[in-house]
């Protein structure tokens with residue numbers, strides 16, 4: 001009897017101890033990387049992801065937010081598992097999943113609603129699913145924004161004025177082909193190398209969405225901004241498959257929900273920057289000019305037949321026709 005109750009007491013004590021240990025267990029620490037300052041649309045997305053995971057898991061997971069301006073390296077680290085998540089543009093993603101490059105075709109999307117609709121819909125989600133074959137999980141498409149041309153000195157009233165200019169592009173074959181068709185010399189490099197390349201005159205200009213130009217103070221490196229809006233640049237959140245597939249369904253749902261919250265915050269920040277950014281860049285002294293976008297479309301048109309054979313004219317038309 002005595003033995004029995006002692007034994008019972010011991011079991012309770014072990015139970016309390018075990019529970020106590022679990023409740024105070026160190027959180028599982030994870031990493032998400034993003035390029036650009038933490039206040040940018042990328043930083044806001046990554047911090048929202050981290051905050052949502054921590055809140056929904058009751059602190060069992062802690063997500064460290066790290067700046068990494070080389071987006072290709074971020075994706076490679078996710079493949080290797082040296083970091084769990086990376087949030088950024090799809091710029092270099094086509095080197096892992098070629099199908100994602102269809103969204104890089106210039107003048108494919110007419111506005112933000114169109115791009116978001118396609119990416120969140122069936123076409124986007126089927127491309128997202130392809131990342132698993134490249135050793136990553138595509139968790140959600142986010143948003144960088146419509147890209148515009150900036151130059152250090154050259155005045156570009158029309159595309160012909162930009163002929164022969166060295167323009168930094170992302171490490172992206174579709175962007176490079178489009179600029180080549182327009183007679184511009186595309187110079188691909190990682191975002192991390194861009195500021196120095198502009199400073200040293202290695203390139204004569206670059207192209208990026210308003211949120212990137214703003215957050216990285218490119219007004220200090222570039223005199224002119226031409227509102228070419230020549231291509232929409234999606235965002236992407238990728239995760240490490242070993243980590244994500246090892247989670248319980250309940251925990252996996254936390255990360256999936258956090259991904260959607262991150263995208264919401266990302267897009268809201270893009271909208272805010274689109275609303276205030278041009279006035280802000282002008283007030284910082286940048287020369288901002290409207291251009292005839294149909295001229296840039298015509299200048300890049302020479303690359304279209306090749307895009308059609310790469311991705312299929314039917315798919316491209318389906319994206320254009322999305323309602």
Ligand code: EAX
Nearest residue numbers: 035036089091170191208
């Ligand atoms: O954070 O490399 C680029 O130009 C991309 O726009 C990138 O997202 C910058």
